[in-house]
Amino acid sequence: MSNTVTRDTFDQVMVPNYSPAGFIPVKAEGSRVWDQQGREFIDLAGGIAVNSLGHCHPEVVAALTEQAGKLWHVSNVFTNEPALQLASALVEKTFAERVFFCNSGAEANEAAFKLARKYAADHYSADKYEIISCTNSFHGRTVFTVNVGGQPKYAEGFGPNPAGITHVPFNDIDALKAAISDKTCAVVIEPVQGEGGVLPADPAYLQAARELCTAHNALLVFDEVQTGVGRTGSLYAYQEYGVTPDILSSAKGLGGGFPIGAMLTTAAIAKSLAVGTHGTTYGGNPLASAVAGKVVEIVSRPEVLAGVRAKHQRFVDGLNAINAKYNVFKEVRGMGLLIGAVVSDEFAGRARDFLKAAEAEQLMVLVAGLSVVRFAPSLVIAEQDIDDGLARFDAAVAAVVAASRH
Numbered sequence: 001m002s003n004t005v006t007r008d009t010f011d012q013v014m015v016p017n018y019s020p021a022g023f024i025p026v027k028a029e030g031s032r033v034w035d036q037q038g039r040e041f042i043d044l045a046g047g048i049a050v051n052s053l054g055h056c057h058p059e060v061v062a063a064l065t066e067q068a069g070k071l072w073h074v075s076n077v078f079t080n081e082p083a084l085q086l087a088s089a090l091v092e093k094t095f096a097e098r099v100f101f102c103n104s105g106a107e108a109n110e111a112a113f114k115l116a117r118k119y120a121a122d123h124y125s126a127d128k129y130e131i132i133s134c135t136n137s138f139h140g141r142t143v144f145t146v147n148v149g150g151q152p153k154y155a156e157g158f159g160p161n162p163a164g165i166t167h168v169p170f171n172d173i174d175a176l177k178a179a180i181s182d183k184t185c186a187v188v189i190e191p192v193q194g195e196g197g198v199l200p201a202d203p204a205y206l207q208a209a210r211e212l213c214t215a216h217n218a219l220l221v222f223d224e225v226q227t228g229v230g231r232t233g234s235l236y237a238y239q240e241y242g243v244t245p246d247i248l249s250s251a252k253g254l255g256g257g258f259p260i261g262a263m264l265t266t267a268a269i270a271k272s273l274a275v276g277t278h279g280t281t282y283g284g285n286p287l288a289s290a291v292a293g294k295v296v297e298i299v300s301r302p303e304v305l306a307g308v309r310a311k312h313q314r315f316v317d318g319l320n321a322i323n324a325k326y327n328v329f330k331e332v333r334g335m336g337l338l339i340g341a342v343v344s345d346e347f348a349g350r351a352r353d354f355l356k357a358a359e360a361e362q363l364m365v366l367v368a369g370l371s372v373v374r375f376a377p378s379l380v381i382a383e384q385d386i387d388d389g390l391a392r393f394d395a396a397v398a399a400v401v402a403a404s405r406h
Protein backbone atom coordinates (compact mmCIF):
# COMPACT_ATOMS: atom_id res chain seq x y z
CA MET A 1 0.00 0.00 0.00
CA SER A 2 2.53 2.62 1.13
CA ASN A 3 4.85 1.68 -1.76
CA THR A 4 2.27 2.60 -4.37
CA VAL A 5 3.36 6.21 -3.86
CA THR A 6 6.96 7.33 -4.19
CA ARG A 7 8.93 10.56 -4.04
CA ASP A 8 8.21 10.92 -7.79
CA THR A 9 4.51 11.08 -6.98
CA PHE A 10 5.20 14.35 -5.19
CA ASP A 11 6.18 16.07 -8.42
CA GLN A 12 3.10 14.72 -10.16
CA VAL A 13 0.42 15.70 -7.66
CA MET A 14 1.74 18.36 -5.28
CA VAL A 15 2.08 22.11 -5.70
CA PRO A 16 5.84 22.60 -6.12
CA ASN A 17 6.35 24.97 -3.17
CA TYR A 18 8.39 22.35 -1.29
CA SER A 19 11.34 20.26 -2.30
CA PRO A 20 11.24 17.33 0.12
CA ALA A 21 14.06 14.88 0.73
CA GLY A 22 14.45 11.82 -1.46
CA PHE A 23 13.06 9.35 1.07
CA ILE A 24 9.55 9.05 2.53
CA PRO A 25 9.25 8.43 6.27
CA VAL A 26 6.52 5.92 7.09
CA LYS A 27 7.07 5.02 10.74
CA ALA A 28 8.81 6.50 13.75
CA GLU A 29 9.45 6.05 17.43
CA GLY A 30 11.25 8.44 19.75
CA SER A 31 14.06 9.97 17.68
CA ARG A 32 14.27 7.18 15.11
CA VAL A 33 12.43 7.26 11.78
CA TRP A 34 12.07 4.55 9.11
CA ASP A 35 11.48 5.13 5.41
CA GLN A 36 9.55 3.10 2.83
CA GLN A 37 12.59 0.85 2.31
CA GLY A 38 12.96 0.23 6.04
CA ARG A 39 16.11 2.36 6.33
CA GLU A 40 16.49 3.85 9.81
CA PHE A 41 17.18 7.56 10.29
CA ILE A 42 18.09 9.50 13.42
CA ASP A 43 15.91 12.56 13.73
CA LEU A 44 17.66 15.71 14.93
CA ALA A 45 15.20 17.92 13.00
CA GLY A 46 12.14 17.19 15.11
CA GLY A 47 9.71 18.20 12.37
CA ILE A 48 11.19 21.75 12.54
CA ALA A 49 11.09 22.14 16.33
CA VAL A 50 7.65 20.54 16.47
CA ASN A 51 8.03 16.98 17.78
CA SER A 52 8.83 18.17 21.30
CA LEU A 53 8.47 14.66 22.73
CA GLY A 54 9.78 12.76 19.74
CA HIS A 55 7.60 10.49 17.66
CA CYS A 56 4.67 8.50 19.04
CA HIS A 57 5.38 9.27 22.70
CA PRO A 58 3.24 6.67 24.52
CA GLU A 59 1.52 9.15 26.88
CA VAL A 60 0.67 11.46 24.00
CA VAL A 61 -0.58 8.59 21.83
CA ALA A 62 -2.79 7.58 24.76
CA ALA A 63 -4.15 11.13 25.13
CA LEU A 64 -4.94 11.30 21.40
CA THR A 65 -6.56 7.89 21.15
CA GLU A 66 -8.59 8.39 24.30
CA GLN A 67 -9.93 11.71 22.97
CA ALA A 68 -10.47 10.17 19.51
CA GLY A 69 -12.96 7.78 21.04
CA LYS A 70 -14.83 10.56 22.84
CA LEU A 71 -15.24 13.80 20.88
CA TRP A 72 -13.40 15.16 17.83
CA HIS A 73 -14.89 18.51 16.98
CA VAL A 74 -17.75 20.76 17.96
CA SER A 75 -16.62 24.21 16.60
CA ASN A 76 -16.45 27.34 18.70
CA VAL A 77 -20.21 27.59 18.79
CA PHE A 78 -19.60 25.25 21.74
CA THR A 79 -16.61 25.03 24.02
CA ASN A 80 -14.98 21.77 25.06
CA GLU A 81 -13.17 20.29 28.04
CA PRO A 82 -9.71 19.67 26.50
CA ALA A 83 -9.50 23.29 25.27
CA LEU A 84 -10.51 24.65 28.68
CA GLN A 85 -8.04 22.35 30.43
CA LEU A 86 -5.21 23.37 28.09
CA ALA A 87 -6.02 27.08 28.47
CA SER A 88 -6.13 26.67 32.27
CA ALA A 89 -2.69 25.01 32.23
CA LEU A 90 -1.21 27.79 30.06
CA VAL A 91 -2.73 30.48 32.29
CA GLU A 92 -1.40 28.74 35.39
CA LYS A 93 2.14 28.32 34.00
CA THR A 94 2.67 31.68 32.24
CA PHE A 95 2.03 35.43 32.54
CA ALA A 96 -1.12 34.97 30.50
CA GLU A 97 -4.67 35.37 31.78
CA ARG A 98 -6.46 34.66 28.49
CA VAL A 99 -5.81 32.28 25.60
CA PHE A 100 -6.97 32.15 21.97
CA PHE A 101 -6.49 28.88 20.08
CA CYS A 102 -5.86 28.45 16.38
CA ASN A 103 -4.05 25.94 14.19
CA SER A 104 -0.60 27.27 13.31
CA GLY A 105 2.09 29.75 14.16
CA ALA A 106 1.09 32.11 11.38
CA GLU A 107 -2.46 32.19 12.70
CA ALA A 108 -1.28 32.80 16.26
CA ASN A 109 0.76 35.77 15.00
CA GLU A 110 -2.07 36.98 12.79
CA ALA A 111 -4.26 37.05 15.90
CA ALA A 112 -1.51 38.80 17.88
CA PHE A 113 -1.02 41.53 15.28
CA LYS A 114 -4.76 42.05 14.79
CA LEU A 115 -5.22 42.25 18.55
CA ALA A 116 -2.38 44.77 18.91
CA ARG A 117 -3.98 47.03 16.29
CA LYS A 118 -7.44 46.62 17.73
CA TYR A 119 -6.24 47.33 21.26
CA ALA A 120 -4.49 50.51 20.11
CA ALA A 121 -7.57 51.62 18.19
CA ASP A 122 -9.81 50.92 21.18
CA HIS A 123 -7.61 52.68 23.74
CA TYR A 124 -5.61 55.34 21.86
CA SER A 125 -6.31 56.24 18.25
CA ALA A 126 -6.82 54.80 14.80
CA ASP A 127 -3.40 56.24 13.87
CA LYS A 128 -1.59 54.01 16.31
CA TYR A 129 -1.20 51.07 13.95
CA GLU A 130 2.53 50.74 13.28
CA ILE A 131 4.15 47.39 13.93
CA ILE A 132 7.90 47.23 14.43
CA SER A 133 9.61 43.95 13.65
CA CYS A 134 13.18 42.79 13.13
CA THR A 135 15.26 42.25 10.04
CA ASN A 136 15.58 38.53 9.26
CA SER A 137 12.67 37.62 11.52
CA PHE A 138 10.11 35.00 10.55
CA HIS A 139 6.47 35.12 11.62
CA GLY A 140 4.60 32.90 9.16
CA ARG A 141 3.32 32.83 5.59
CA THR A 142 0.00 34.65 5.51
CA VAL A 143 0.13 37.95 3.66
CA PHE A 144 0.15 39.90 6.94
CA THR A 145 2.75 37.72 8.65
CA VAL A 146 5.18 37.55 5.69
CA ASN A 147 5.14 41.32 5.68
CA VAL A 148 5.75 41.59 9.40
CA GLY A 149 8.53 39.06 8.90
CA GLY A 150 11.89 40.57 8.08
CA GLN A 151 12.79 38.49 5.02
CA PRO A 152 11.47 40.45 1.99
CA LYS A 153 11.88 37.47 -0.37
CA TYR A 154 8.90 35.78 1.30
CA ALA A 155 6.63 38.74 0.54
CA GLU A 156 7.76 39.33 -3.04
CA GLY A 157 5.09 38.86 -5.68
CA PHE A 158 2.16 38.85 -3.27
CA GLY A 159 1.48 42.57 -3.16
CA PRO A 160 0.02 45.01 -2.60
CA ASN A 161 1.52 44.71 0.83
CA PRO A 162 -0.20 45.82 4.03
CA ALA A 163 1.02 49.19 5.30
CA GLY A 164 2.30 50.28 8.68
CA ILE A 165 5.13 47.79 9.20
CA THR A 166 8.77 48.76 9.78
CA HIS A 167 11.87 46.65 10.34
CA VAL A 168 14.88 47.34 12.53
CA PRO A 169 18.08 45.31 12.96
CA PHE A 170 17.79 42.58 15.61
CA ASN A 171 19.60 43.17 18.91
CA ASP A 172 20.08 46.87 18.10
CA ILE A 173 18.65 48.91 20.97
CA ASP A 174 19.42 52.28 19.37
CA ALA A 175 17.64 51.34 16.15
CA LEU A 176 14.54 50.30 18.08
CA LYS A 177 14.69 53.49 20.14
CA ALA A 178 14.87 55.54 16.94
CA ALA A 179 11.99 53.69 15.27
CA ILE A 180 9.46 53.49 18.08
CA SER A 181 6.94 56.30 18.52
CA ASP A 182 3.47 56.92 19.86
CA LYS A 183 2.17 55.59 16.52
CA THR A 184 3.66 52.18 17.33
CA CYS A 185 1.03 49.66 18.43
CA ALA A 186 3.35 46.67 18.77
CA VAL A 187 6.96 45.55 18.72
CA VAL A 188 7.35 41.89 17.79
CA ILE A 189 10.47 39.90 18.58
CA GLU A 190 11.52 36.25 18.49
CA PRO A 191 13.54 35.65 21.71
CA VAL A 192 15.74 33.44 19.56
CA GLN A 193 15.48 34.10 15.82
CA GLY A 194 14.85 30.60 14.49
CA GLU A 195 14.50 30.64 10.72
CA GLY A 196 16.80 33.67 10.64
CA GLY A 197 19.79 31.63 11.84
CA VAL A 198 19.29 30.49 15.47
CA LEU A 199 20.30 33.86 16.87
CA PRO A 200 19.46 34.49 20.54
CA ALA A 201 18.38 37.96 21.62
CA ASP A 202 20.65 39.77 24.06
CA PRO A 203 18.95 39.98 27.46
CA ALA A 204 19.53 43.75 27.48
CA TYR A 205 17.79 44.04 24.12
CA LEU A 206 14.61 42.36 25.31
CA GLN A 207 14.71 44.42 28.50
CA ALA A 208 15.09 47.64 26.49
CA ALA A 209 12.25 46.61 24.17
CA ARG A 210 10.07 46.05 27.23
CA GLU A 211 10.84 49.50 28.59
CA LEU A 212 10.40 51.25 25.24
CA CYS A 213 7.05 49.55 24.66
CA THR A 214 5.81 50.54 28.09
CA ALA A 215 6.96 54.14 27.57
CA HIS A 216 5.12 54.38 24.23
CA ASN A 217 1.98 52.41 25.15
CA ALA A 218 2.92 49.80 22.59
CA LEU A 219 2.43 46.09 23.16
CA LEU A 220 5.44 43.81 23.31
CA VAL A 221 4.76 40.65 21.32
CA PHE A 222 7.06 37.68 21.66
CA ASP A 223 6.82 35.21 18.82
CA GLU A 224 7.60 31.99 20.67
CA VAL A 225 6.32 29.70 17.95
CA GLN A 226 9.76 28.12 17.69
CA THR A 227 11.22 28.87 21.15
CA GLY A 228 8.16 27.87 23.18
CA VAL A 229 7.12 24.73 25.03
CA GLY A 230 10.43 23.78 26.57
CA ARG A 231 12.63 24.28 23.54
CA THR A 232 15.00 26.66 25.37
CA GLY A 233 14.93 24.88 28.73
CA SER A 234 12.04 26.88 30.24
CA LEU A 235 8.41 26.38 29.29
CA TYR A 236 8.71 29.67 27.36
CA ALA A 237 11.91 31.53 26.54
CA TYR A 238 10.62 34.78 28.08
CA GLN A 239 10.84 33.02 31.46
CA GLU A 240 14.48 32.24 30.76
CA TYR A 241 15.10 35.93 29.97
CA GLY A 242 12.96 37.34 32.76
CA VAL A 243 11.24 39.76 30.37
CA THR A 244 7.46 39.49 30.15
CA PRO A 245 5.61 40.30 26.92
CA ASP A 246 2.02 41.53 26.58
CA ILE A 247 1.18 38.97 23.92
CA LEU A 248 2.90 35.66 23.17
CA SER A 249 2.34 33.39 20.20
CA SER A 250 2.91 29.65 20.47
CA ALA A 251 2.51 26.76 18.03
CA LYS A 252 5.07 24.26 16.65
CA GLY A 253 6.08 22.28 19.75
CA LEU A 254 2.77 22.97 21.51
CA GLY A 255 1.05 20.13 19.69
CA GLY A 256 4.14 17.93 19.54
CA GLY A 257 3.16 17.08 15.95
CA PHE A 258 -0.57 17.73 16.07
CA PRO A 259 -1.47 21.11 14.56
CA ILE A 260 -2.39 23.75 17.13
CA GLY A 261 -1.48 27.36 17.79
CA ALA A 262 -2.19 29.66 20.70
CA MET A 263 -2.07 33.35 21.44
CA LEU A 264 -1.56 34.23 25.09
CA THR A 265 -2.26 37.62 26.61
CA THR A 266 -3.60 39.49 29.63
CA ALA A 267 -7.28 39.87 30.53
CA ALA A 268 -7.20 43.64 29.90
CA ILE A 269 -5.72 43.32 26.41
CA ALA A 270 -7.87 40.30 25.53
CA LYS A 271 -11.00 42.46 25.95
CA SER A 272 -10.32 44.01 22.56
CA LEU A 273 -11.13 40.71 20.86
CA ALA A 274 -14.79 40.93 21.83
CA VAL A 275 -17.41 38.54 20.52
CA GLY A 276 -17.34 38.39 16.73
CA THR A 277 -14.07 40.29 16.17
CA HIS A 278 -11.92 37.26 15.36
CA GLY A 279 -12.18 33.49 15.10
CA THR A 280 -11.34 30.22 13.40
CA THR A 281 -13.39 27.06 12.93
CA TYR A 282 -10.89 24.51 14.18
CA GLY A 283 -9.25 26.58 16.96
CA GLY A 284 -9.19 24.69 20.24
CA ASN A 285 -10.35 21.50 18.56
CA PRO A 286 -10.70 18.73 21.20
CA LEU A 287 -8.19 16.36 19.56
CA ALA A 288 -5.51 19.03 19.21
CA SER A 289 -6.19 20.38 22.70
CA ALA A 290 -6.04 16.94 24.33
CA VAL A 291 -2.67 16.29 22.68
CA ALA A 292 -1.29 19.74 23.54
CA GLY A 293 -2.54 19.41 27.12
CA LYS A 294 -0.51 16.24 27.53
CA VAL A 295 2.53 17.78 25.82
CA VAL A 296 2.46 20.82 28.13
CA GLU A 297 2.05 18.57 31.17
CA ILE A 298 5.04 16.40 30.26
CA VAL A 299 7.30 19.23 29.09
CA SER A 300 6.63 21.12 32.35
CA ARG A 301 8.08 18.32 34.44
CA PRO A 302 11.28 19.64 36.06
CA GLU A 303 13.30 16.64 34.87
CA VAL A 304 12.30 17.28 31.27
CA LEU A 305 13.29 20.95 31.39
CA ALA A 306 16.53 20.13 33.24
CA GLY A 307 17.16 17.44 30.61
CA VAL A 308 16.94 20.04 27.84
CA ARG A 309 19.77 22.02 29.43
CA ALA A 310 21.93 18.92 29.92
CA LYS A 311 21.32 17.76 26.36
CA HIS A 312 22.18 21.26 25.09
CA GLN A 313 25.64 20.86 26.58
CA ARG A 314 26.04 17.37 25.11
CA PHE A 315 25.19 18.72 21.64
CA VAL A 316 27.44 21.75 21.92
CA ASP A 317 30.36 19.65 23.20
CA GLY A 318 29.82 17.11 20.41
CA LEU A 319 29.59 19.78 17.70
CA ASN A 320 32.68 21.53 19.02
CA ALA A 321 34.55 18.21 18.94
CA ILE A 322 33.52 17.71 15.30
CA ASN A 323 34.61 21.23 14.53
CA ALA A 324 37.98 20.65 16.18
CA LYS A 325 38.53 17.84 13.65
CA TYR A 326 37.31 19.57 10.49
CA ASN A 327 37.25 23.31 11.19
CA VAL A 328 34.01 23.98 9.33
CA PHE A 329 32.02 26.12 11.78
CA LYS A 330 32.73 29.58 13.04
CA GLU A 331 30.22 29.42 15.87
CA VAL A 332 27.90 26.98 17.64
CA ARG A 333 25.03 28.92 19.21
CA GLY A 334 21.46 28.73 20.42
CA MET A 335 19.54 27.89 23.56
CA GLY A 336 18.36 24.57 24.92
CA LEU A 337 17.64 22.22 22.05
CA LEU A 338 17.51 24.90 19.39
CA ILE A 339 21.09 24.87 18.21
CA GLY A 340 22.78 26.39 15.19
CA ALA A 341 26.20 25.62 13.76
CA VAL A 342 27.28 28.60 11.65
CA VAL A 343 29.45 27.45 8.76
CA SER A 344 32.84 29.10 8.30
CA ASP A 345 33.50 31.50 5.42
CA GLU A 346 34.93 28.59 3.41
CA PHE A 347 31.42 27.07 3.33
CA ALA A 348 29.40 30.31 3.37
CA GLY A 349 25.98 29.85 1.79
CA ARG A 350 26.40 26.06 1.74
CA ALA A 351 24.66 24.84 4.90
CA ARG A 352 22.43 22.76 2.65
CA ASP A 353 25.45 20.67 1.59
CA PHE A 354 25.69 19.46 5.20
CA LEU A 355 21.98 18.64 5.28
CA LYS A 356 22.30 16.65 2.04
CA ALA A 357 25.37 14.80 3.32
CA ALA A 358 23.50 14.05 6.56
CA GLU A 359 20.65 12.53 4.58
CA ALA A 360 23.14 10.17 2.95
CA GLU A 361 24.27 9.17 6.48
CA GLN A 362 20.62 8.53 7.47
CA LEU A 363 20.45 11.59 9.65
CA MET A 364 17.77 14.30 9.63
CA VAL A 365 18.96 17.85 10.37
CA LEU A 366 17.75 21.32 9.35
CA VAL A 367 19.20 24.50 7.99
CA ALA A 368 18.33 28.05 9.08
CA GLY A 369 19.08 30.40 6.24
CA LEU A 370 21.94 29.66 3.87
CA SER A 371 24.80 29.34 6.35
CA VAL A 372 23.51 27.72 9.52
CA VAL A 373 22.96 24.01 10.16
CA ARG A 374 20.13 23.76 12.69
CA PHE A 375 19.30 21.05 15.21
CA ALA A 376 15.88 20.95 16.90
CA PRO A 377 15.49 17.40 18.20
CA SER A 378 13.02 15.91 20.63
CA LEU A 379 13.32 17.45 24.09
CA VAL A 380 13.49 13.92 25.52
CA ILE A 381 15.95 12.52 22.99
CA ALA A 382 18.03 9.72 24.51
CA GLU A 383 21.74 10.39 25.06
CA GLN A 384 22.50 7.39 22.85
CA ASP A 385 20.53 8.98 20.01
CA ILE A 386 22.45 12.24 20.44
CA ASP A 387 25.76 10.39 20.35
CA ASP A 388 24.77 8.20 17.39
CA GLY A 389 23.34 11.21 15.60
CA LEU A 390 26.49 13.25 16.11
CA ALA A 391 28.60 10.31 14.90
CA ARG A 392 26.56 10.32 11.70
CA PHE A 393 26.93 14.08 11.50
CA ASP A 394 30.70 13.67 11.87
CA ALA A 395 30.63 11.37 8.84
CA ALA A 396 28.48 13.86 6.93
CA VAL A 397 30.90 16.71 7.69
CA ALA A 398 33.81 14.49 6.61
CA ALA A 399 32.04 13.87 3.29
CA VAL A 400 31.41 17.58 2.68
CA VAL A 401 35.01 18.39 3.54
CA ALA A 402 36.37 15.57 1.34
CA ALA A 403 34.30 16.77 -1.63
CA SER A 404 35.36 20.35 -1.11
CA ARG A 405 39.05 20.19 -0.09
CA HIS A 406 40.54 17.43 -2.29
Ligand SMILES: *Cc1c(COP(=O)(O)O)cnc(C)c1O
Binds near residue numbers: 103104107
Ligand atom coordinates in the same frame (compact mmCIF):
# COMPACT_ATOMS: atom_id res chain seq x y z
C1 LIG B 1 7.47 28.37 12.16
C2 LIG B 1 7.32 29.73 12.68
C3 LIG B 1 6.16 30.48 12.41
C4 LIG B 1 5.06 29.98 11.50
O1 LIG B 1 4.41 28.87 12.02
P1 LIG B 1 3.47 28.00 11.05
O2 LIG B 1 2.88 26.97 11.96
O3 LIG B 1 4.33 27.45 9.98
O4 LIG B 1 2.44 28.94 10.50
C5 LIG B 1 6.04 31.73 13.00
N1 LIG B 1 7.00 32.22 13.78
C6 LIG B 1 8.13 31.54 14.06
C7 LIG B 1 9.15 32.13 14.98
C8 LIG B 1 8.33 30.27 13.52
O5 LIG B 1 9.46 29.61 13.76
